[in-house]
Structures are given as C-alpha cells and as structure tokens.
Amino acid sequence: xxxxxxxxxxxxxxxxxxxxxxxxxxxxxxxxxxxxxxxxxxxxxxxxxxxxxxxxxxxxxxxxxxxxxxxxxxxxxxxxxxxxxxxxxxxxxxxxxxxxxxxxxxxxxxxxxxxxxxxxxxxxxxxxxxxxxxxxxxxxxxxxxxxxxxxxxxxxxxxxxxxxxxxxxxxxxxxxxxxxxxxxxxxxxxxxxxxxxxxxxxxxxxxxxxxxxxxxxxxxxxxxxxxxxxxxxxxxxxxxxxxxxxxxxxxxxxxxxxxxxxxxxxxxxxxxxxxxxxxxxxxxxxxxxxxxxxxxxxxxxxxxxxxxxxxxxxxxxxxxxxxxxxxxxxxxxxxxxxxxxxxxxxxxxxxxxxxxxxxxxxxxxxxxxxxxxxxxxxxxxx
Numbered sequence: 001x002x003x004x005x006x007x008x009x010x011x012x013x014x015x016x017x018x019x020x021x022x023x024x025x026x027x028x029x030x031x032x033x034x035x036x037x038x039x040x041x042x043x044x045x046x047x048x049x050x051x052x053x054x055x056x057x058x059x060x061x062x063x064x065x066x067x068x069x070x071x072x073x074x075x076x077x078x079x080x081x082x083x084x085x086x087x088x089x090x091x092x093x094x095x096x097x098x099x100x101x102x103x104x105x106x107x108x109x110x111x112x113x114x115x116x117x118x119x120x121x122x123x124x125x126x127x128x129x130x131x132x133x134x135x136x137x138x139x140x141x142x143x144x145x146x147x148x149x150x151x152x153x154x155x156x157x158x159x160x161x162x163x164x165x166x167x168x169x170x171x172x173x174x175x176x177x178x179x180x181x182x183x184x185x186x187x188x189x190x191x192x193x194x195x196x197x198x199x200x201x202x203x204x205x206x207x208x209x210x211x212x213x214x215x216x217x218x219x220x221x222x223x224x225x226x227x228x229x230x231x232x233x234x235x236x237x238x239x240x241x242x243x244x245x246x247x248x249x250x251x252x253x254x255x256x257x258x259x260x261x262x263x264x265x266x267x268x269x270x271x272x273x274x275x276x277x278x279x280x281x282x283x284x285x286x287x288x289x290x291x292x293x294x295x296x297x298x299x300x301x302x303x304x305x306x307x308x309x310x311x312x313x314x315x316x317x318x319x320x321x322x323x324x325x326x327x328x329x330x331x332x333x334x335x336x337x338x339x340x341x342x343x344x345x346x347x348x349x350x351x352x353x354x355x356x357x358x359x360x361x362x363x364x365x366x367x368x369x370x371x372x373x374x375x376x377x378x379x380x381x382x
Contacts, residue, residue: 041379043084110133161243180195212267221271267312269315314356335363
C-alpha cells in the first residue's frame with residue numbers, strides 16, 4: 001500500500017519563532033540565532049490512519065498508527081514517504097485488537113513494540129507486546145500478571161540492550177509508592193526484574209520515576225527524576241540510571257540543574273556509543289544534559305525555550321553529526337540544532353511534537369493538537 005505526501009506548508013513566522021526561543025535569559029540559557037525556515041510536508045497515511053509513534057531501521061522509516069476499523073493498530077514501513085507499506089500484524093488477545101502504540105524499537109530488521117488499550121472495571125491499560133520484522137509482527141500474548149494485576153503501573157517504553165529488548169515501566173514498591181521496573185524476555189515470555197534493593201527502588205525519602213529508556217551499547221540508560229521528601233519541602237531532581245546489560249546492575253547518575261531549587265526531570269534520551277544526550281524540563285524551561293565517560297553536565301548556551309505546562313520534550317536525534325531537539329512551545333514547536341557548542345533554531349511543524357526520528361537528511365515528526373488528533377510531518381534539513 002503506498003502513501004502520498006501532501007504538500008502542506010507549516011512554516012512558523014520568524015517573529016513567533018524568536019518569541020518562543022528567547023524568553024528570559026536565565027543562567028545556562030540564551031537566545032539562539034534563527035536559521036532558514038524548514039519546509040514541512042504533511043505525510044497523509046492511507047485509510048484515515050492516525051500516526052502515533054516513529055522508529056527507523058537501517059534503511060526504513062517505521063510508523064506506528066491507529067485506524068478506525070478493527071484491528072485498530074497498524075504498522076507501516078518504507079524507504080520514503082511515497083512508498084510506505086503495511087506490515088502484516090497478528091493480534092491475539094482481545095485488547096490487542098484495540099491497542100495504541102506506546103513504543104517501537106528496532107535492531108537491524110527486527111521490530112519489538114509495546115501497545116496498550118484501556119479496559120476492565122477501572123479503565124486501566126491492558127498491555128500487549130509485539131515482535132517480528134519488517135515482513136510481519138505478531139503479538140506475544142502474556143499472562144495477565146506479567147504487566148497487569150495488583151501493584152502494576154504503566155509502561156513507559158522499550159529499547160534494546162545489545163540484542164535483548166527491555167521494557168520500562170513501574171511497579172508497586174515494597175517500601176512506598178512505585179518503583180522503576182524493567183522486564184526482560186526469554187523466548188516469547190517476559191518477566192519483571194526485581195527492583196527492591198537496587199537504585200530503581202523508591203524509599204520513604206525518595207520516589208523514583210523513569211520516563212524514558214534508550215539503548216547504550218550492550219546496556220541501557222533510563223531518564224527521569226527522583227522526588228526528595230523532607231518535612232515541609234519537596235524537591236524534584238533530574239536523574240539517569242545506567243546499566244551494562246539488560247538485567248543491570250543499575251547505577252544512579254545525578255544530573256546538575258540550573259539554580260538551586262525547583263523541579264527538573266528528564267523526559268527524553270538518546271545515546272550514540274557511550275555519549276548520551278538527555279532532554280527535559282527545569283522550572284518550565286527546556287533543559288539538555290550530556291552523560292558520557294566524564295562528569296554529567298547540563299549544556300549551557302541552549303535556547304531559552306519555555307515548555308507549556310504539562311508539556312514533554314521528545315528524545316533528541318542526530319542528523320548529519322548534529323544533535324537535534326524538537327521542543328513544544330505555546331505556539332507549536334521549534335527545532336533546535338547543535339553544532340559543537342553553538343545552537344541554531346528554526347520553526348517546527350504545527351502541533352505538539354510527540355515522536356521524532358531522522359531518516360537520511362529528513363526530520364520526521366508526529367504532532368498532536370488540542371483535540372488529540374495527530375499528524376505526521378517531514379522536512380528536509382540542509
């Protein structure tokens with residue numbers, strides 16, 4: 001099945017862009033020079049499919065989508081926007097036929113994914129895991145207690161540690177609140193790795209929360225926050241956790257933040273070799289951290305982008321050797337590009353960015369609007 005890319009201009013005016021990227025001059029943040037605007041093209045998917053999340057293989061773009069018919073989940077792959085084709089899906093459990101994609105990861109031509117649909121008396125998510133390749137992907141039906149049942153939290157993502165897929169989520173702590181939880185797979189069966197007694201566990205003084213998982217060579221990196229509880233005070237610190245393999249052992253990496261107080265958390269992460277770039281929010285403004293073999297640092301000179309309330313910054317990507325961040329703003333989105341220690345900015349597509357990948361010299365972005373409707377965009381980056 002082929003897809004035509006509709007030419008829909010979504011260029012944001014320079015005045016709006018500069019207003020979004022130069023609000024305030026807090027420590028560590030500064031205005032960024034604007035560069036030539038990108039021309040955004042809307043990629044229209046077949047059959048009224050709505051895009052949800054993106055991934056890439058070596059040569060292909062992978063689009064997770066949701067349709068009006070049953071089964072509702074769809075998966076599209078292709079070398080470009082005009083030749084996307086459907087991947088055969090095999091749902092097995094009842095909720096898999098209604099599922100939305102929450103995360104897709106690839107390793108060569110392999111594809112692994114997590115999806116969920118609300119159901120049951122309390123409307124909780126009923127999770128499903130999927131595995132296959134670009135020819136076909138099937139649900140790996142699991143016993144209900146693997147990802148559900150008493151004590152279960154939501155799933156947050158999936159990534160490979162080497163060639164082993166790992167699912168990130170949350171599970172009730174033996175002490176207080178929820179622990180950060182991970183699941184590994186043996187054959188077709190997933191099993192939760194105990195977090196008790198590890199840096200992923202919450203305590204009465206510290207509540208751990210991971211929002212993103214990404215590959216880091218044969219290991220993984222998680223990003224999120226730790227909420228410190230003290231009499232009369234609550235402090236939220238940005239944190240990463242790293243492990244050399246799919247089952248740990250885990251080490252907590254505290255991240256610096258601008259200023260001495262307030263709330264900061266990691267929301268996106270991407271690693272290239274041992275070097276990881278993390279995106280998130282500090283007191284309502286964009287923050288970017290770098291974690292490598294040296295001391296973790298918050299990058300200075302980044303544009304002063306104000307993130308809307310409850311907004312989330314997608315994981316960064318790499319394009320032509322440059323780091324690229326697509327951040328939400330009050331007026332839509334902005335694209336920030338890092339070359340060395342300097343940054344430039346240009347207008348992003350309309351809507352709130354939720355998923356970002358690079359493919360060749362193109363930037364692909366899924367956005368959502370206030371009604372929840374989603375759109376897939378692409379732009380060629382010189």
